[in-house]
Amino acid sequence: MSRLNRWRRTGLWALAVVVGIAALAAIAIATTPPGAAMDPDDVGPGGGAALVAVLEQNGVDVETATSIGDVRDALADRDDDTSLVVANTSNLGTGAASTLRQESLGLDRLVVLSPSTEQLRALRADATALPIGAAVRVESRCDIGTVDEGDSLVGIDVRYQPGSGVPSSAVCFPLTLDGSEGEDDHGVGLVQLPSTSAHPPMTVVGTTTGFTNGAITEEHNAAIALRLLGGSPRLVWYQPDVADLAGSDDADEGGSLLPGWLAPTLGLLGAALVVLALVRGRRLGGLVREPLPVVVRAVETTESRGRLYRRAQDRPRAAAVLRLATLDRLRGRLGLRRGDSVETVARAIAAASGRPVSGVLDLVAGPPPRDDAALVRLAQDLSDLEEKAHRP
Structure with a gap:
């Protein structure tokens, strides 16, 4: 018994540890920012260090900003283009x-x-984003200065549907299907918007992976990236941090980035651990086996139960107990199953004892006795039936 309690206690502590780890993992997954693709300091396949190095070799001063506050500070003084x-x-x-x-x-x-479309709306760009679901290679079919006719870009994974106010000469890399009537029926990979009172000259490109270290050398990716980003002597490389995911621009002034359910979940988990510690701490230890002071023989229990039936004058219940016990013993003796019906058992008993089936049924499933004498005769008849019923 003590060993069982030790195993049970160990299992409860293990369950508490597993629940705690699962909760922490869920919180970590919910609050982990997306991957840092195009990180200017990352030299891996998904980083942008190669493009930054080429830009600096061509005389471009690249300055990294990791928050909207850094962008604001970097653009406060614009002596150079x-x-x-x-x-x-x-x-x-x-x-x-x-x-x-x-x-x-x-x-x-x-x-x-x-x-995305929501980001384009915040930037006042007249276009709609339509994810493709896979990175594809698309030819430019345009000549807009930053992109030449015949250039091909590998890695386009978002297509854009320009608004009605965007001229056809400002789009490149159309995604078309065989037999389509227009070049931009299925969106384009690049939209170049002129400056307005709402935004500066803006170029929207439907790729991030195409300019990473692992794909920059494919097709004309490097040339297109250099024309897009190397047109000015100074380039601010904005790599937003997780703090910029907040819905308002003053998130760094008190806005919470944690989900609302985090605090109640941590509180509930802490309360559960405290309750578990209190419950386990109040235990006095495992149960100790002790010998019984008195040994009660089985026959005494049977006799006591019989006296209770006699005092209650419950002859039907006593008769039913006798009949069920006889049927159970004869089922085992005659090789029958516990689920066999009374009629099946009665036929087997009749065949083994030589008695008629009707007499056996009347004995094992007949009406209850009316008085004590009838109950005694029933008990004697059942005992006699067991003695005469032998397995064939």
Whole structure:
């Protein structure tokens, strides 16, 4: 018994540890920011260090900003011509995008890689984003300065549907199907928007992976990236941090980035651990086996039960107990199953004892006795039946 209690106690503690680990894992998954693709300091396949190095070799001063506050500080003084690129829009919230639009007025160019429709609306860009679901290779079919006729770009994973106010000469890399009537029936991979009072000259490109270290050397990816980002002597490389995911631009002034259910969940988990500790701490230890002071023989229990039946004058119940016990013993003796019906057992008893089936049925399933004498005769008849019924 003590060993069982020890195993049970160990199992409860193990369960508590597993629940705690699962809760922490869920919290970590819910609060982990997306992957840092196009990180200017990352030399891995998904980073953007190769493109930054080539830009600096061509005389471009690349300055990294990891928050909308850094962008605001970098654009506060614009003595030189400046361009800005949002290299990874995974962490760009709509509030940060709206602030970015306001702060970037007057820039030479604003380049945004793979923005969503909500981000485009915050940037006042007249286009709609339509994810493709796979990175594809598309030819330019345009000549707009930053992209030449015949250029091909590998890695386009978002297509854009320009608004009615965007001229056809400002789109490149159309996604078409055989037999389609227009070149932009299925969206385009690049939209170049002129400056307005709401935003600077803006280029929206439907790729992030195409300019990473692992894909920059494919097709004309490197040439297109250099033309887009190297047109100004100064480039602000905006790599949004998780803090910029907040919906408003003052998230760093008190806004919470944690989900609302986090605090109640942690409180509930802490309360459960405290209750478990209190419950386990109040235990006095495992049960100790002790010998019984008195040994009660089985026959005494049977006799006591019989006296209770006699005192209650419950002859039907006593008769039913006698008949069920006889049937159970004869089933085992005659090789019958416990689920066999009374009629099946009665036929087997009749065949083994030589008695008629009707007489056996009347004995094992007949009406209850009316008085004590009839109950005694029933008990004697059942005992006699067991003696005469032998397994064939």
